[in-house]
Amino acid sequence: MKEKGRILIVDDDNYVMLSIRIMLEQHYEDVRGINNPLQIESALSENHYDVIILDMNFQAGETSGSDGLKYLKLIKEISPTTSVVFITAYGEINLAVEAIKEGAFDFIVKPWQNEKLLTTVSAAFQLNRSAKKIQSLTSKQTVLKSMLDAPFSDIIGESDAIKRVFDQIEKVAVTDANVLITGENGTGKELVARAIHRASNRSDEVFVSVDMGAITETLFESELFGHKKGAFTDAKTDRIGKFEAANGGTIFLDEIGNLIPPLQAKLLRVIQDQRVTPVGSNELREIDARLICATNANLPQMVKNDAFRQDLLFRINTIEIHLPPLREREDDLILLAEHFLNVYKVKYGKKGLFVPDYVLKKLKKYDWPGNIRELQHSIERAVIMSDGKQLHVGDFSLLDTNTTSDSNFESLNLEDLEKWAIQTAIKKHQGNVSNAASELGLSRGAMYRRMEKYEL
Numbered sequence: 001m002k003e004k005g006r007i008l009i010v011d012d013d014n015y016v017m018l019s020i021r022i023m024l025e026q027h028y029e030d031v032r033g034i035n036n037p038l039q040i041e042s043a044l045s046e047n048h049y050d051v052i053i054l055d056m057n058f059q060a061g062e063t064s065g066s067d068g069l070k071y072l073k074l075i076k077e078i079s080p081t082t083s084v085v086f087i088t089a090y091g092e093i094n095l096a097v098e099a100i101k102e103g104a105f106d107f108i109v110k111p112w113q114n115e116k117l118l119t120t121v122s123a124a125f126q127l128n129r130s131a132k133k134i135q136s137l138t139s140k141q142t143v144l145k146s147m148l149d150a151p152f153s154d155i156i157g158e159s160d161a162i163k164r165v166f167d168q169i170e171k172v173a174v175t176d177a178n179v180l181i182t183g184e185n186g187t188g189k190e191l192v193a194r195a196i197h198r199a200s201n202r203s204d205e206v207f208v209s210v211d212m213g214a215i216t217e218t219l220f221e222s223e224l225f226g227h228k229k230g231a232f233t234d235a236k237t238d239r240i241g242k243f244e245a246a247n248g249g250t251i252f253l254d255e256i257g258n259l260i261p262p263l264q265a266k267l268l269r270v271i272q273d274q275r276v277t278p279v280g281s282n283e284l285r286e287i288d289a290r291l292i293c294a295t296n297a298n299l300p301q302m303v304k305n306d307a308f309r310q311d312l313l314f315r316i317n318t319i320e321i322h323l324p325p326l327r328e329r330e331d332d333l334i335l336l337a338e339h340f341l342n343v344y345k346v347k348y349g350k351k352g353l354f355v356p357d358y359v360l361k362k363l364k365k366y367d368w369p370g371n372i373r374e375l376q377h378s379i380e381r382a383v384i385m386s387d388g389k390q391l392h393v394g395d396f397s398l399l400d401t402n403t404t405s406d407s408n409f410e411s412l413n414l415e416d417l418e419k420w421a422i423q424t425a426i427k428k429h430q431g432n433v434s435n436a437a438s439e440l441g442l443s444r445g446a447m448y449r450r451m452e453k454y455e456l
Helices: 012-026 035-046 064-078 090-101 113-149 159-173 190-198 217-225 261-273 299-304 310-316 330-348 357-365 371-385 412-427 431-442 445-453
Strands: 003-010 028-034 051-055 083-089 106-110 179-182 209-211 249-253 290-295 317-323
Touching: 003 012, 003 035, 003 113, 012 028, 012 113, 012 159, 028 035, 035 064, 035 445, 051 064, 051 113, 064 083, 064 090, 064 317, 064 412, 090 217, 090 290, 159 190, 190 209, 190 249, 190 290, 217 261, 249 299, 290 431, 299 310, 317 412, 330 357, 330 371, 371 431, 412 431, 412 445
Parallel strands: 003 028, 003 051, 051 083, 083 106, 179 290, 179 317, 209 249, 249 290
Antiparallel strands: none
16 A cells, blocks of 8 residues: 655656656655756645655766755755655765755665665655654644633633633632632533633643542542552552642642531641542652632531531632622623534534524523533534524523413413414424424424514
8 A cells, every 4th residue: 555645856867766756656645756956946835745855966077965955955944844865876975974964864875775765765754754743733732722821711701700700810820829619500610720720830730620529438538649559459559649640730629518527527637738648558648739629519508507627618718719600691691602602503514503683682581500501501402403594592492481371361362372382382392493383384484483573
């Protein structure tokens, strides 16, 4: 099988150029040749070459190699990752060595051995592929870093409520103070924790996230503090805990309100001492991890009820950041809805999809008890279930569309009856507009017009 590579041969001896080309065409998909080095620049402007095989001299009687070095410099300026292999006479080997110092990959001596030529070109080709991968990864890292370094890049919002959160993140991030993030489920507490980490002096170190609600009592110490081989039945090797893994960086303890008091005491000791002892060991290991915790519970009330240790609360909330629920961020709801719509219409191949204004108004009236997470899931479901180019209120099954029951009719108003019939059909068919329209004896277009009329 041929390599998907592009090779260029530059030699004013047509016989040499043709011989090399015929041989390489058996191994590479695209092999080209030019006999005039002045064509190099235009050739590189049209295509990227993985390897260029370049003659050292192009003028009759010329043996200085200056031509080859000049064109090597040109190639490297235009295409730094291209591997250049010189082809030279035996007496010009010293020049070829000088060319390698200037950036050439290797050289081939005339008359060449076919096996040696193929091996050299193959090595040059692989080097080029590696260089391009490194260049691509570096470029991606630069782009990703610039995205991550953008202030609060993952947190979408322009409301006064979220701006206050941004201000708190900015102030607390540059310190090593312990932070407690509070707020209802789905408000984005982990996003805030990550934003604090990225804006801190520990941003180049690891961020370790731990869901405290998912760790059983029996595995708590092993998960957080580590264990030695043989400490318990399944401890087949030594293992460091989450605190030690976060050493130098940030550890995020989510849903800390779920910890039972005995485990709270063990956590408090580690936070106070800044040392852990792996299960099955007497060794104390120093740790240096910034602590960020989060909860949707009312910890002060839990302290009053003896469900949470007051001394632990004092330790974890040097600074408290409260995340407002989505219902208090009405100005951000449209931004968030549009963001999720853009994500899912691309994911599900519905690029022309949009949300009309009357639907956005309905979204703003809803309380969103599940907050941003509920909005995200609702948008995804609506995109999946949509039939046309726009989303309708009926596509959002979780919304309270104030469906009117027949017992609420104070008078037999035709429009009220029509609205009720449409709402009922949409609900019955779980948001499938086509099926609802079919049951009512309407075309899909007529159904959409009525839905828009009644803001459904």
